[in-house]
Every structure is written in structure tokens, then in C-alpha cells.
Amino acid sequence: MSLMERIDQVEQRITEACRRSGRNRDDVHVIAVTKYVSLDMTASVLEHGLHHIGENRWQDAQAKWDALGSQGDWHFIGHLQTNKVREVIDKFRYIHSLDRISLARELEKRAAALNLQVSAFLQVNISGEESKYGMPPEAAASFLKEINSLSHVKVIGLMTMAPYESSAEMTRPVFRGLRQLRDELNEQALTAEPLTELSMGMSNDFEVAIEEGATWVRLGSILVGKEED
Template identity: 75%
Template sequence: MSLIERINQVEQQVSEACRRSGRNRDEVNVIAVTKYVSVKMTEAVLNQGIRHIGENRWQNAEEKWRALGERGIWHFIGHLQTNKVKDVIGKFQYIHSLDRLSLAKELDKKAAALNVNVSAFMQVNISGESTKYGLQPEQAASFLEEMNRFKHVNVIGLMTMAPFETSAEDTRPVFRGLRQLRDDLNQLAFTPEPITELSMGMSNDFEVAIEEGATWVRLGSILVGKEEE
């Protein structure tokens, strides 16, 4: 399939998932995950009108960002080491992997120095898998309360990664759990405004994630394809 064909197919799947769940299509944002493709392919994605670009590591993103940074809205979606904050701050408008206070402190420090604000998603390990990063669900409330100390980091939502399942339907409890956690946290009113965003769903399970309330889906191979194309 060509890039345009993949984009059209994803758009159809997103729209259908919204229709099934009674949601407005405008509620769901698609992030093109370009970590395995070149500057050329990333530029082609931007040329097709997809503005949100997701990268996991600065080492892989740097060349693309330096060539195309001003054309896109950049999301850091991988585990972020504290000593790498200096590389991504001011370049990535969204951080999807806020999972510890030491990271929040460094993000706030570097953002203050640049006089910018960072929109962040708290990463929560809903599935409980030992191989995945993220806060435990029971840690989320106290973590969110602590985030009020950091004036340059705005928690706008929650992020999780579901286990890879043969049947996407098996991921539904994970996505439903993140949505319920968001709603529970909003009841506690730790933030000045309710947190509204849910970053969840990837190429193999994004339709189920949308049905369960995802507002951001992170799509790699199903959208951008493979480099030999």
C-alpha cells in the first residue's frame, strides 16, 4: 500500500471506531510514529497533512527534527532519561512518558530556563507488566498532587501501553482502566482544570482504544509503513 492509501485506511478505521462508540471524530488525534523511518518518509507524512509526529529517542529523532521541526508538532513517546531532558525540551511540545518525580523536576527546571511550558501525560502501567514503564495506578493520585509544585509542566492526561494481544479485544480492560483512572483523578480535583486526554492505542489495538475513550493514538507501521517503500 502507498502512504496515501494507508492514511485513508487509518482515517476510515478511526472514523468507524468513533461512530461505533458515539464519539465525534474531532476528539481523536493521530500521531504518526516515525522512529523506524527516514527523514524523507517523515517529510512525506507531513506533506500529507499529518502534523503530529511521535519519536521514542532523541538519537533517532534529531536528524528529522533538525530538518522538519518547524513543520510538525512533536511528541516524545518513549521512556525519557533525566539526562536527555536537555535534548528534547523546547523541541517536543508533548511528553507522553512522565513517570517519576525526578523527571518532572528536571523537565520543570529546563522548561523554566527556556521560559516554555510542557504538556505532559502521566504514564501509568495499567496492565501491571514488569517489562513496562509507568506508575502503578495506586500511585497516580499522590503523584498528580505532587505535580502542582512544577509550574512549567502541565499534566493534561494519562498514557498507557497495552500488552500485545493476538486479539485486540483483549486489550479493552487496559484502556477502560486508564479512562476510569482519569475520571477518578478528576473527582479528586488535584489540578486546576480537569485532565481530559488519554494517550493509548497503537497499530494493533487503536480501534479498541478509541472505543474506550482515547484522544491520542500512536500509529507506526500501519500508518507510515516500512522504509523500503
């Protein structure tokens, strides 16, 4: 299947999920996750109109960003080590994996030095899986209070990763839990502006995530394929 055919197929599925859940299609944004594909394929993704690019590790993304960084909006979606912040701070418009105070402070320090504002998602481990990164849901409110004074880190929403399930329907409680947590945090007015974004849903479960309120879905293999070395 060609890239254009995959894009069209994904678009149809997103449109249907929005229709089923009474949502506006324009409220759902696609991040093309290019960590398993080449520079050439990433360039083709951008040429086909997919503007948002997601990468997990700077060492894998660097050559692509050096060649294509000005052509899209780049999202850092993997676990971010504090000592790697200096490498990504001025290259990735969105950080999807803010999960600890030390990382927030390093982002603030580096962003302040460059006079930037970082858009960040709190990564929350809704499922409670030990193998997943992210803070427990009950820690999110105190975390937001603690970083409230940081002027160069703007939390715009929440992110989670659901367990891989043979049936996507089994992931629904995880996505619903993230949406409910966002709404509860907004009721407490812990941020200067309400949290509007939910980064959740991947190739195997993005339709359920959309039905539960995802505003960003992170799509790799189903959208861009996977190239073997």
C-alpha cells in the same frame, strides 16, 4: 500500499470506531510514529497532512527534527532519561512518558530556564507488566499532588501501553482502566484544570482504544510503514 492509501484506510477505521462508540471524530488525534522510517518518509508524512509526529529516542529523531521540526507538533513518546531532558525540552511539544518525580523536576528546571510550559501525560502501567514503564495506578494521585507546585509542567492527561495481544479485544480492560483512572483523578480535583487527554492505542489495537476514550492514538507501521536499514 502507498502512504496515501494507508492514511485513507486508517481514517476509515477511526471513523468507524467513533461511530460505534458515539464519539466525535474530531476528538481523536493521530500521532504518526516515525521512529522506524527515514527523514524522507517523515517529510512525506508531514506533506500528506499528518501534523503530529511521534519519536521514541532523541538520537533517532535529531536529524528529522533538525530538518523538519518547524513543520509539525512533535511528541516524545518513549521512555525519557532525566539526562536527556535538556536535549528535548524545547523541541517536543508533548511528553507522553512522565513517570517519576525526578523527571518532573528536571522538566520543570529546564522549562523554567527557557520560559516554556511542557504538556505532559502521566505514563501509567495499567496492565502491571514488569516489562512496561509507567507508575502503578494507585500512585497517580499522590504523584499529581507532589508535582502540583510545578508551574512549567502541565499534566494534560494519562498514557499507557497495552500488552500486545493476538486479539485487540483483549486490550479493552487496559484502555478502560486508564479512562476510569483519569475520571477518578478528576473527581479528586488534583489539577488546576481537569485531565482531558488519553494517549493510548497503537497499530494493533487503536480501534478498541478509541472505543474506550482515546484522544491520541500512536500509529506507526499501519500508517507510515516500516523501512529496513
